[in-house]
Every structure is written in structure tokens, then in C-alpha cells.
Amino acid sequence: MALHTGWSRRALLRASAGAAAFAAGGAGLTGCSSSTTASGATRVTLWSWMTGMDQYVAAFNAAQDDVHVELSVIAAGLSGGYAQQTNAIKAHNAPDILHVEYQGLIQVLATGGLRELTEDLADLAEGYSPAAWRAVRPDGRTWATPMDMAPMALYYRKDLFDEHGVPVPRDWREFEAAAELVREADPGARLTTFPLNDGSFFAGMAWGAGDPWWRVEGDTWVVDVAGEGTLRTAGYWQELIAADLVGSGGTGTQDWIAGIHEGRLWGYLGAAWGVGTLKKSVPEDTGRWAVTTMPAWGEPPANGMQGGTAFGVSAESDVPEAALTFLRWLSTDPDVPRIGATFTSPFPAYLPNRDVARQVVSNDYFIGDPVYDVLDEADARVPEWTWGPNSLGLFSSVADALGRVSSGGTTIPAAIRDVQATAVATMRDRGLAVREGSAA
Secondary structure, three states: OOOOOOEOHHHHHHHHHHHHHHOOOOOOOOOOOOOEOOOOOEEEEEEEOOOOHHHHHHHHHHHOOOEEEEEEEOOOHHHOHHHHHHHHHHOOOOOOEEEEEHHHHHHHHOOOOEOOOHHHHHHHHHHEOHHHHHHOOOOOOOOOEEOEOOEEEEEEEHHHHHHHOOOOOOEHHHHHHHHHHHHHHOOOOEOOEOOOOOHHHHHHHHHOOOOOOEEEEEOEEEEOOOOHHHHHHHHHHHHHHHOOOOEOOOOOOHHHHHHHHHOOEOEEEEEOOHHHHHHHHOHHHOOOEEEEEOOEOOOOOOOOEOOOEEEEEEOOOOOHHHHHHHHHHHHHOOHHHHHHOOOOOOOEOEHHHHHHHHHHOOOOOOOOOOHHHHHHHHHHOOOOOOOOOOHHHHHHHHHHHHOOOOOOOOOHHHHHHHHHHHHHHHHHHOOOOEEEOOOO
16 A cells, blocks of 8 residues: 555645544753854754663764754653653654654644755665664655664564474464463473563564555545454454463563573564663573564565654754754764664664664674574565554554453454444544544
């Protein structure tokens, strides 16, 4: 499905009617201010919640004298960061550089607060992975600089798989068979957990089924959260949970960490940043884990993403050229993945920097196929997807709806049909032209 065909600029900007949904709280921070420092450098203000951004900023500022970036750390996007940025845009007090995630770009763009960067970044287009470049060009024009990518993959306890002769699953039929073998090998163990409390995770899994939840036809948003691919995904996991072949608890909790370390969970469905999650959560598990591409529904194999970061320039910035100087450096300079490798496992959107990361990130934790080879393949498998003007709020709707599944109050397919209705109603309440998808 082409992202750009028939996309109406008017339809996109009409989504700004819903931007007030994020205006819950004051901006609080100072955005654009004096354009020069005492030393004569051009001052650029940046708001971000990215871990390690202070280290990137310090390295950039130390490397030259013409531009000085001032960082204000804000709450993570769904914890208040997007509200803070939206309020600052509405108050004409936004920073020069705004932090966006790919799934949040449409909603920030809908405020009218981003500067178009199509001509400014055209020379870099060939350097990014196709999925990254599509992610910052929702209407065929460029609105942000990609930073990293988060394709989803399967992390698994290779030592346990090998010991018990469990084949690594390449499709979802084989995944179910593997789940049965895990339980046979150890009745107290499960292959993985499907976190019902994480709407962005479910969105990423549905993405791999190939049916985007939103698309635009002329001036109309077509909403298809309950499309065929998503309902197939929902039904599949409902059956696995009901058969007690997988868990349904959250990831990242102390119980989850103990489970993957003690062998009660043999696998983890997660994004590229899961590399760092495992290294930090269970450092003593070195030599146990491997990573492979996500099981697929068919040909060509596909997987979604969960997250991924980009940065945009404020439409009202007085120093857009200086802001872009920093963003081009942050996105493409080889020193950036070298810095990132000291505290995380970066997976850059800019392919030459991904090669740098491959060289500098230690690969002694995982066994099996080289991690970056697997993640490169996963990135290449990400199909086109359109995020909608209410995507971030919909993550909460999904989590709320799925929260009733574990108690038997609903099923995953039924919950997703409820989310479809919520998504349509929310968008219509904002004055958007909406049509329900054919499978809804």
C-alpha cells in the first residue's frame, strides 16, 4: 500500500483539530530565546527524553564553536513529553528542536509546529534505510531527521532451544509448535509472554500482518484497526493464551526479568532496543541468548516496529539552519554511534552509521547469528504503514481494552473491535472526515 498516493495536505492539517488532546499541562520550559551565546555561537534549544542525549550534545558542542545546543530533558512522550511540546507550540514558545517518535510524527505535525525539511535533507535520502525514510515522510515531504530504528525480532534462549531440540520458528505455525515443545520440555516454562498491557507492542505485531490501521483517501481518513490482518493476529494470540502456551504479563518487570533468567520464559518478542534491554536486565546471561527475525505470516516475510526516534525543527525557530547543523550531525556523524555504544546498543537509521555501530558494539553477549545481520534483515522487512492523528492515544485504548482479556471479560478480537469503534468516534469528535475500513 502506497503511503503517499492521494494524500491531501488539507486532510493532514485538519487533524490539528485533535491536537488539543495533548494540551494537558503547561509548557513549563523556555523554548526559543536569545539566538546567540556570550561567545557568539548560535544558540539552539532542544527538548528530548532520549537516554544519553546529554552525552551527544556535549560531544557536539565540544567539537565546534559555531552552534551551541542547550538541552532540556522532558518527560517521555506518553508520560507528558508530547503534551509539553504541543503546549509550547500553541503558546509560540517551542524549542528549536522537537523530539518525535515515528508513531507520533503525524500528531506533532498536525499542530502546524514543524518546519518542512524536504529540500534541506534531500541529499541524505539514499543514506537511510527505506523504512526510516518513509517514516519521516508521511505525505511525501520530509518533516524530521531519522535517528534510530526499532524493527521487531525474536530473542530466544538458544542454550535451552538446543538442549531440548526445539526448532527456531520461521512462521507463526512453527511458533505455536515451538510453544508446545517448550511446555512439554518444562511444564513450568513458556515460550514467551504476550504483554496485554502494551498497546504499542500490539500495534507493532499487527503491523507485521500487513494491514495498516489508517490510510488517507483524499480528505478522508480510513480507519481499519479491526482489519483482517489485525484480527488474524488477535485471534492467533487469543488461542495461544487460552491454551496456556504463552503468558500474558508485561515485559520489563522484575518477575519478567526473573523469568527470562531462570528459564521460565524462553523467548522475548521485542524491538531492536531489546538488545540493550537484555544486556542490562540479565547481564549474567551472556552466551545464552540469540536473536532471529520475527516469525512471519507468509511471503514476503514482514515484521513491524515498536518505537523509533526522529527530531523535527520548530516552524517558528529563528535559527533553523543551526538546528539542522546539529540534527544532521546527530543523524549521520560516525561519532554518534561510537558515543551511543558506551551506554546502549544503537541501531541507527542512517546506514553508514549502522556499519559503525556493528564495529563498535560488543557482540559477546549473544550467540548464533550476528545481531546486526538479523536486525538489518528485520529492518528490510518492515512494510509501509500509515500512523493516524490519534495513534498515541490509541495505544492507551488498546491496553485498556486488552486489560480485560486475562480475567476472561473479553477476547482479544472482541477488544480490538471495541478499539476500532473508539478510534472512529474519537476522530469524528475532532471534526475529521472518517470512513471505516471494509473489514471493520
